[in-house]
Amino acid sequence: MPVPQGRGLVSRSLLREDAYRAIRDAIVDGTLAPGERLNDTDLVEWLGVSRTPVREALARLEQAGLVRTKPGRYTIVSPLDARACRDAQSVTAAMHELAVREALPNLSATELEAMRTANARFADALRRDDVDAALAADDEFHGVLVTASANDALRDVLERFTPVLRRLERLRFSSLSGRESVAQHDRIIELCAAGDVAGAAAATRANWETLTPLLDEPPVTGASSR
Template identity: 85%
Template sequence: MARSLPRDDAYRAIRDAIVDGTLAPGERLNDADLARWLGVSRTPVREALTRLDEAGLVRTKPGRYTIVSPLDVRAVRAAQSVTSAMHELAVREALPNLSATELDAMRAANARFAAALRADDVDAAIAADDEFHGVAVTACANTAVRSVLDQFTPQLRRLERLRFSSLSGRGSVAQHDRIIALCAAGDVEGAVAATRANWQTLTPLLEGE
């Protein structure tokens, strides 16, 4: 199996720390400190920060500072629109060939998602939600969809932590069940519409910002 590169490991570690709040909005980031924390050289850290800047998770003023980006409602709205469209496309392209095994994987992920919400385990809820939607993303075998989602999904993660920390996140379990039922029935348009509705549940949080 191919080993991941240090820059990719650094990117994921810093990204996850931003998403889960370990690195707070507005916090200054020092590449030497991050390199010591991650146990890598400064080069992969700098490469990771450049990628995070492109994803909108950090802001960099060359030669001056790098900070964790504040939650930018306009940027999150844009990321939500793009992410929703990509998941709709994934369902549309995957559904005609979605197997019983893949439908079972969606059901299992949704069961884990529901259990995580009941346990108030936000990290597990987000991971299970990723697994649920990831079934269609993998099944559609569209590398462009995967690439766009990898870039824009992290913008939504901080907002999703708020959603899944509240009772409003519980409604996603039923929405997931509906998506599964429509996929099992071969209803492409219905499944796409249900997927869109699921991603639109973030809208009230954006309006509240």
């Protein structure tokens, strides 16, 4: 769909990071569809900022694999490419496994309860077919361990590669197969509560690897949501 109508979505004091996140989120949630041309003027009007933060945001998005640019000709939203998703999945799964290994020795009862609460919200969102709420709850669930790991480098890597998977994840959470993640989350919590570092790390990696079947399906290259 076209860039949303309206002026000044955000403050004139918008930082480069905010411009990046706004465009990135519109790509991830399908507002800006795969193959859609991105015009600087439209984005400037939509966000209410100058061209500089928009162009810097598009450059970062190209590095992240969400945008493709042909200098002097066009900038488009990247198709959902299977290889890019496989690469992002491998890195993301490894980072979440590392987060478990670094967080678990000192994980508190409060953090375990936060994971249970997030998973309950996740299950409820799936029952209501609310994909956006499911994604937010899934982020919250895994985010407990990422935060507890206190590893800034790990967070930076996830910040780069997770958005590539988000469009694929939307397909998963809008399908019946996404319901399996609730039980997988419960198992991760159980292993964390038992202090089983190796088991919780393996279960977390397995949870992220459930996206693999979607990578082998023909619709992946052109899909905008999972």
